[in-house]
Amino acid sequence: MFLEAVKLLGLEEADHAGCVMVGNNLERDVAGANRLGMTSVWINWTLRYPTEPANADEEPDYTIGLPHQLLDVLEEINSKA
Structure with a gap:
């Protein structure tokens, strides 16, 4: 599903590293x-799936517990770019 998404966006393999999932x-x-070389952020907020x-x-590259914590992660990722 990830490969299809990047294809639909017109992204090349070299662009995968700039994507955050x-x-x-x-x-x-x-x-x-991870298999496509994207930055992975796991939101650990359900027991429905293995933890x-x-x-x-x-x-995961990053783990958050609530959606608003993604903002801090994105700031950190951006500061490394």
Whole structure:
């Protein structure tokens, strides 16, 4: 799904590193973003999905608990650019 999204946006592989994905599922969201070289932000706010990464692909770059915390993460990412 991530590859299709970047294709629809007209992004090249070199653009993936500039993308930030926010999701609540380690296996699907975080791993998918990590595999494409995107920055992954896991929002840990539901017990519906596993809360521990099963492998290195599921390790998020950042973890937040509430949506508004994304602003701080984006500021940090931007300061590194």
